[in-house]
Amino acid sequence: PSRQAKLRQVEEFLRLLDASITDALAKGHLRTPTADDPLRIVDLGCGNAYLTFTAHAHLTGDPAGGGRGLPVRMIGVDIKQQSANHNGEVASRLGIDADFVVGSISDATLDTAPDVVLALHACDTATDDALARAVAWAVPLVLAAPCCHHDIAAQLRRSEAPWPFAMVTRDGILRERFADTLTDAVRALLLRQAGYRVEVMEFVDSQHTPRNTLLRAVRTGQRSTSEEYDDLVAQWGIEPRLGELLAQQA
Numbered sequence: 001p002s003r004q005a006k007l008r009q010v011e012e013f014l015r016l017l018d019a020s021i022t023d024a025l026a027k028g029h030l031r032t033p034t035a036d037d038p039l040r041i042v043d044l045g046c047g048n049a050y051l052t053f054t055a056h057a058h059l060t061g062d063p064a065g066g067g068r069g070l071p072v073r074m075i076g077v078d079i080k081q082q083s084a085n086h087n088g089e090v091a092s093r094l095g096i097d098a099d100f101v102v103g104s105i106s107d108a109t110l111d112t113a114p115d116v117v118l119a120l121h122a123c124d125t126a127t128d129d130a131l132a133r134a135v136a137w138a139v140p141l142v143l144a145a146p147c148c149h150h151d152i153a154a155q156l157r158r159s160e161a162p163w164p165f166a167m168v169t170r171d172g173i174l175r176e177r178f179a180d181t182l183t184d185a186v187r188a189l190l191l192r193q194a195g196y197r198v199e200v201m202e203f204v205d206s207q208h209t210p211r212n213t214l215l216r217a218v219r220t221g222q223r224s225t226s227e228e229y230d231d232l233v234a235q236w237g238i239e240p241r242l243g244e245l246l247a248q249q250a
Helices: 004-026 050-060 081-094 126-137 150-158 166-170 172-193 227-236 241-249
Strands: 039-044 072-078 098-102 116-120 141-145 196-202 213-219
Touching: 004 050, 004 116, 004 141, 004 213, 039 050, 039 126, 050 072, 050 081, 050 098, 050 116, 072 081, 081 098, 116 126, 126 141, 126 172, 126 213, 126 241, 150 172, 166 172, 172 196, 172 213, 172 227, 172 241
Parallel strands: 039 072, 039 116, 072 098, 116 141
Antiparallel strands: 141 213, 196 213
């Protein structure tokens, strides 16, 4: 009972993942998987792998029972060896073909680039690490639900707001909420510059978590210009982590 909110988050995330994979396959953004070459889905910052296991169960499940019947290979990445050991034992008991890699999101090594990247509530700039890895891998489909936004909030505390927006960041609660919006707006801009079509949406009701924003990105190869991003960060005097990571890749 104490995990009902987490369960609902995973269920709603999975619902959007299912719809996103269906659309990406239909439009040719995702390759059609086969038994010999399954769809490779990476859950970055997987923790106890609730999303990893649930996604596997649904996507590989019998269509007669509501599953998708897709050949899928799940990979979970987490910095804790304990998580990898626990998740590996659970996968073995359930007969699930999954890999669990120990390492940070930015440094974990995979044998083959994934087709889909997931990140559910990777804390603060860990979401930026996940998005940067997805761009480096040229991943066709990315779904990321950010968690806290401390980095930009801290930068806003140290910088002077552009005229006439001082009142937006004067009070702590307003500054934090604005930092959330600014951070995810910047992430969306940067992904569009990297060749992705991006949607920012609510993936679950706020009663289950206040961190209910989802970035859904599909790689199209069509890149936007950097002018809007450059003006935005210059006006607010911020240095977004994702911008730094993508600049290092260039």
